Amino acid sequence: MSVIDEVKQRIDISEVVSQYVKLTKSGRTFRGLCPFHSEKHPSFFVYPERQSWHCFGACNAGGDVFSFVMKKEGIDFGEALRLLAQRAGIALPSRLEPSAKRDEQERLYQANEAAALYLHNLLLNSPAGEKTRSYVASRGLSPETIASFQLGFSPNSWEALKQHLVERGYTEGELLTAGLVIETEAGGTHDRFRNRLMFPISDIKGRITGFGARALDDSLPKYLNSPQTPVFDKSNSLYGINLAAAAIRQQNMVVIVEGYTDVITAHQNGFNNVVASMGTAVTEKQVSGVKRLTKNMALALDADAAGEEAMLRGVGYENTLDAEVKVIILPGGKDPDDVIKEDTKMWQKLLEEALPIVDYTFNMVTTELDLTKAKDKSLAVDKLLPIIAEIKDTVRQAHYLQKLARLVNVTERKLEAALKGIKPSPGKRQVEEPKPKAIAQALRPVFSSPVEEYCLALLLQHPELKGYPEQPLPDYFQNSENREIFIAWQQASDLSSLRDKLDPAIWEHLDYLITKSLPPNQIEEKYADAALRLREGFLRSLATKREAALALEAELGGTAAELAKLEEQGIEVSLQLGEVFSKKGSKGRSKGAEK
């Protein structure tokens, strides 16, 4: 969950507003004097169920808790977020800290970018890179692949990269922080990567965060990575994710392999939903990282590693994803790289035959045992029952309990009793404990607004829509982060300047919208339809709010004048809704019915 949603979940709008406004509760609604304009009769309403507010007086403004605090305190979205997060006791991740830190990170990305470009050119053109060039060619990598992965060559020199970057204005300190150089005992610095084939590692936004490097002679280690830096955390990175994200979404499936070349070969052969964990163990952070793209995951591991993964962490991944994880078993110690090169159909077949990780664990445990023997039966139960205990999904848990019962020929009831005695061991990965208040929060509305998001995704992904005559009003976006993005979109000329206008806390949401998969054609029509639905949604919610206000006003003995004013606004809303319906009618019903 994003920090923004977390704040929304923890904060109750009526509590926040009542710090500024004396509210009177009635039924499901609160009323008070509007804090944004001067009035004697209260026309300001708060709707806890929708976590929103509206002034039916002179302002005729409304929104969610963020827009309320922004308006009341005269601050921007980021400041409101920080204020509310503090109130809710939520620590903001450091990457969302404001400017100074962001600038530092930006420099590191740029330094990595400059390094990647330099090393890539050396691989393509330098005489010293000849050996590496032929190595890469001998591995069957095409020039297009080498370019899209921006492979590079770091020369056998202590200073080549450092000098190149210092000449471009980077300080030794920055290069040290970026992990591109290392400190010597004498107090100087020299290049970290020497005489290696270089694999730039990018985040999902395509920013280069670090490097992987393969030795070209027998130097050790064979593979060397960037160290942990402010922009690089290996346990949080998936190699190839920048090139794979679209395919992962589209195919609704991610395949995780171990090595750089496995990813590269897969992509070159059209398997674009493949990324690498850059090590044998997949981490929980990596799993969470792809969760937004898809819930369906297959791990392609050699048999030994797969076994270990399955036993130790498999169910933890499943609980994180809230879905089954599959295992692709590679034959005879081969890498995906080898398999794909030999026979792409074979790879396709392995994908199709991938086993659910728990089934795989069952096979692994039971092949070593003789289940006609009592001793081996109890061994199987000892090994498998704790794994079953970890499964959060009750239906799948029951399924495997049944399977185990049948295998060892014991009644399910007995196993169930044993299961109750097992607490998932603390060493194993588990889904975070539910936070306090979780139950109350579960009753809160879902924060995502599909129509708002669909409309924004269209605008962001199709710059040509900027010239489209009928644009929504910022007010139509009831979620503050969507509203912020829309306003920034109106002002910005391109995506990168749009990003600069936004608080970093919103970037995650922005990236989600930018990479959201959309229908391929008739964009203008789809957009017109979405914009209309957005307006309709806004008007409808306004009508509902107005009715609640009207009921409360009547109940609290509002004067005829006030009631009349609300009635009048109601008529206005109905008129506008009528307009929306007539436009919808003229478009025909069947078009653009994305949900």
Ligand SMILES: [Zn+2]
């Ligand atoms: Zn007002």
